[in-house]
Amino acid sequence: MSAEAKQDVAAETTERRINMIEAINEALDIMLERDPDVIVMGEDVGYFGGVFRCTAGLQEKHGRTRVFDTPISECGIIGVAVGMGAYGLRPVPEIQFADYIYPGLDQLISEAARLRYRSAAEFIAPMTVRSPFGGGIFGGQTHSQSPESLFTHVSGLKTVIPSTPYDAKGLLIAAIEDNDPVIFFEPKRIYNGPFSGFYDRPVEPWKKHPQSVVPEGYYRIPLGKARLVAEGEELTILAYGTMVHVAEAVAKEKGVDADILDLRTLVPLDIEAVEKSVEKTGKCLIVHEATRTSGFGAELSALVTERCFYHLEAPVTRVTGFDTPYPHSLEWAYFPGPVRIGEAIDKILKD
Amino acid sequence: MVDRPAGSNKPHLELHVPEPKFRPGDQADFSHIDIGEAGAQPRPDEACDAKETLPLCYDLIRVLGEDNKAHGAWDPKLDPETLRQMLQHFATVRAFDERMFRGQRQGKTSFYMKCTGEEATSVSAAMALASDDMVFPSYRQQGVLIARGYPMIEMINQIYSNKADKLKGRQLPIMYSSREHSFFSISGNLATQTPQAVGWAMASAIKNDSRIAATWVGEGSTAEGDFHSACTFATVYNAPVIINVINNQWAISSFSGFAGAERTTFAARALGYGLAGLRVDGNDPLAVYAAERWAANRARANQGPTLIEFFTYRAEGHSTSDDPSGYRSAQEREEWPLGDPINRLKNHLIELGEWDEDRQAAMDKEAAEKVKATTKEAEKNGILGHGLHHPFRTMFQDVYEELPWHLEEQAAQAKREREIKWPGEEPWS
Numbered sequence: 001m002s003a004e005a006k007q008d009v010a011a012e013t014t015e016r017r018i019n020m021i022e023a024i025n026e027a028l029d030i031m032l033e034r035d036p037d038v039i040v041m042g043e044d045v046g047y048f049g050g051v052f053r054c055t056a057g058l059q060e061k062h063g064r065t066r067v068f069d070t071p072i073s074e075c076g077i078i079g080v081a082v083g084m085g086a087y088g089l090r091p092v093p094e095i096q097f098a099d100y101i102y103p104g105l106d107q108l109i110s111e112a113a114r115l116r117y118r119s120a121a122e123f124i125a126p127m128t129v130r131s132p133f134g135g136g137i138f139g140g141q142t143h144s145q146s147p148e149s150l151f152t153h154v155s156g157l158k159t160v161i162p163s164t165p166y167d168a169k170g171l172l173i174a175a176i177e178d179n180d181p182v183i184f185f186e187p188k189r190i191y192n193g194p195f196s197g198f199y200d201r202p203v204e205p206w207k208k209h210p211q212s213v214v215p216e217g218y219y220r221i222p223l224g225k226a227r228l229v230a231e232g233e234e235l236t237i238l239a240y241g242t243m244v245h246v247a248e249a250v251a252k253e254k255g256v257d258a259d260i261l262d263l264r265t266l267v268p269l270d271i272e273a274v275e276k277s278v279e280k281t282g283k284c285l286i287v288h289e290a291t292r293t294s295g296f297g298a299e300l301s302a303l304v305t306e307r308c309f310y311h312l313e314a315p316v317t318r319v320t321g322f323d324t325p326y327p328h329s330l331e332w333a334y335f336p337g338p339v340r341i342g343e344a345i346d347k348i349l350k351d
Numbered sequence: 352m353v354d355r356p357a358g359s360n361k362p363h364l365e366l367h368v369p370e371p372k373f374r375p376g377d378q379a380d381f382s383h384i385d386i387g388e389a390g391a392q393p394r395p396d397e398a399c400d401a402k403e404t405l406p407l408c409y410d411l412i413r414v415l416g417e418d419n420k421a422h423g424a425w426d427p428k429l430d431p432e433t434l435r436q437m438l439q440h441f442a443t444v445r446a447f448d449e450r451m452f453r454g455q456r457q458g459k460t461s462f463y464m465k466c467t468g469e470e471a472t473s474v475s476a477a478m479a480l481a482s483d484d485m486v487f488p489s490y491r492q493q494g495v496l497i498a499r500g501y502p503m504i505e506m507i508n509q510i511y512s513n514k515a516d517k518l519k520g521r522q523l524p525i526m527y528s529s530r531e532h533s534f535f536s537i538s539g540n541l542a543t544q545t546p547q548a549v550g551w552a553m554a555s556a557i558k559n560d561s562r563i564a565a566t567w568v569g570e571g572s573t574a575e576g577d578f579h580s581a582c583t584f585a586t587v588y589n590a591p592v593i594i595n596v597i598n599n600q601w602a603i604s605s606f607s608g609f610a611g612a613e614r615t616t617f618a619a620r621a622l623g624y625g626l627a628g629l630r631v632d633g634n635d636p637l638a639v640y641a642a643e644r645w646a647a648n649r650a651r652a653n654q655g656p657t658l659i660e661f662f663t664y665r666a667e668g669h670s671t672s673d674d675p676s677g678y679r680s681a682q683e684r685e686e687w688p689l690g691d692p693i694n695r696l697k698n699h700l701i702e703l704g705e706w707d708e709d710r711q712a713a714m715d716k717e718a719a720e721k722v723k724a725t726t727k728e729a730e731k732n733g734i735l736g737h738g739l740h741h742p743f744r745t746m747f748q749d750v751y752e753e754l755p756w757h758l759e760e761q762a763a764q765a766k767r768e769r770e771i772k773w774p775g776e777e778p779w780s
């Protein structure tokens with residue numbers, strides 16, 4: 001079903017609509033209920049319910065030994081989660097901001113990611129690390145980063161990034177059920193509503209978006225499957241997280257007939273969907289917020305060039321954040337918004 | 352370059368860089384180390400407040416005296432049969448280390464690490480735990496596997512990375528793993544196992560289980576951030592865990608001063624976290640057993656975690672890649688005031704009239720023969736050699752639960768390369 005068609009359906013029904021925070025909260029609630037081995041922990045996630053409210057009410061409902069606050073120690077949070085996984089639990093630790101995941105990197109890279117391999121599957125790390133990521137909120141250097149390529153480079157980790165409430169719930173449930181360690185980055189810019197990238201326009205709430213129609217019960221979206229956001233013939237746009245909405249808005253604004261793929265899972269990547277789309281359009285634009293050099297876009301560009309070379313009619317193009325730390329006041333100059341994406345579209349279509 | 356001239360009337364600051372007392376060529380003299388008197392240390396109740404262990408963080412818990420007798424409140428009062436069994440584990444570990452070290456020198460494997468002089472800190476500690484208590488060791492606790500009856504041939508298969516290696520040749524020698532023996536997969540990254548042990552203990556408590564966790568970390572690795580995380584989480588959640596710090600004085604070439612030992616003890620760190628702390632003669636098998644049992648009882652009774660510093664000496668080089676004559680006095684080992692754990696237990700049993708030198712010699716011989724025979728058996732499965740003992744496909748398995756497309760493609764690449772280089776069947780598999 002195309003996005004337009006879905007929107008029509010949604011408009012005609014009175015289906016329940018929720019935002020991404022509520023969707024994540026529901027996914028956690030359902031998994032806490034379904035699986036007694038699921039544990040939710042992190043800084044401020046317990047009594048207070050999380051600085052973004054994603055865990056609100058969960059401690060009261062499921063008890064203090066299932067949902068609890070932790071010391072401010074990302075190394076400790078990930079380290080104890082690995083130990084809990086070795087015991088047989090299914091921990092869902094939260095890192096308050098992706099910018100603060102670095103103290104936990106050794107535990108993630110050297111331990112969680114390698115445990116199954118190095119022990120020949122005697123021990124596993126079935127954990128899901130949730131962490132808000134991305135910019136567009138005047139978060140400055142340490143509340144805006146998009147470190148996904150640090151994780152996609154690590155064999156043994158899966159990296160998942162939802163862009164809608166519907167996906168956030170279904171993907172988070174699938175991530176928690178997955179027996180591999182999953183890094184689940186939540187684009188905090190779109191917790192409350194999709195973001196077009198036109199920062200000077202009023203923000204739309206999720207309630208007006210068809211993907212905010214979220215079933216109440218259990219459902220899952222398989223990891224490794226992309227979502228076709230819009231179907232088009234002229235150009236393929238590969239994006240994830242906040243940038244899905246920005247790319248969609250810019251393409252619409254410019255009247256470009258673009259095939260927009262929301263990758264949803266970066267590793268393992270839905271290579272079939274990427275190939276199918278680029279082979280159809282012959283042109284590929286990659287959009288991400290993270291810095292450019294060695295970003296995930298470089299991997300996508302290499303894959304498209306290697307696998308779709310004879311279908312390409314223009315160079316594979318990347319629109320990304322600049323190779324600088326994320327600035328505070330110059331956020332809208334840094335952010336890969338409508339102007340940068342628009343220029344890239346013009347150039348790629350001219351080629 | 353300094354960005355401004357020093358104030359003329361203020362004292363010049365000086366950086367202190369620790370330096371060990373003895374370097375190669377020096378005569379070692381450990382008379383400055385106060386080893387106290389065996390049996391003089393009080394044994395508080397296992398349920399005591401952590402604060403009550405303060406004196407024990409600076410003292411040294413010792414049971415076996417110069418007279419080879421057991422003394423004081425920490426005497427675990429083990430029966431002679433248990434002591435003989437402990438002695439046998441010691442003999443096995445030492446014989447194993449000797450043979451594997453030689454195996455590395457003979458080119459049968461790439462690497463080995465001995466635990467000579469530290470056998471009690473793993474064997475005696477493991478004997479004080481239940482067999483299903485989960486241990487998170489570092490790389491120098493092979494004694495735990497021996498004490499738990501892990502098949503020796505599995506250890507050697509792993510060291511040789513041969514076709515019977517259950518870790519499929521993926522891991523550096525001695526990085527064992529045995530879920531069945533509640534022995535957590537060893538990692539090369541130091542101290543990472545310490546918060547993991549705490550997490551395992553938290554999980555056990557969450558599930559109202561009765562099992563506890565124990566972890567081992569060298570004094571050098573206590574400088575890692577993970578150690579701080581482990582102590583913090585252990586105390587915050589009252590986790591049923593024992594954190595064993597093996598202070599063997601050396602972290603490769605760096606003496607314990609570089610981990611902070613000049614100003615305090617490692618046991619004393621416990622108090623700052625609110626953990627119970629014990630400082631123990633690590634070469635006294637009875638003291639090691641008693642301390643570990645005390646901490647285990649405490650954890651099992653929900654009275655909280657314990658940090659134990661085992662004061663010992665790394666008698667050999669750090670690994671087969673290390674030559675300690677390049678950084679420390681050759682006399683240190685013989686001058687070490689706490690002696691050798693095996694000799695001390697042997698002499699104690701002889702003192703009890705439960706052992707003699709002949710039986711010891713026979714036991715040592717039997718251990719050496721067992722290791723030799725098992726080594727020969729393991730060698731039938733191959734030695735490291737070219738390393739290509741396992742089907743190439745296994746290299747890609749267990750990265751994830753299932754092979755994603757990109758690993759399928761890379762596995763196909765490995766298969767093509769194999770067919771080019773070795774046409775026909777996969778070699779050595």
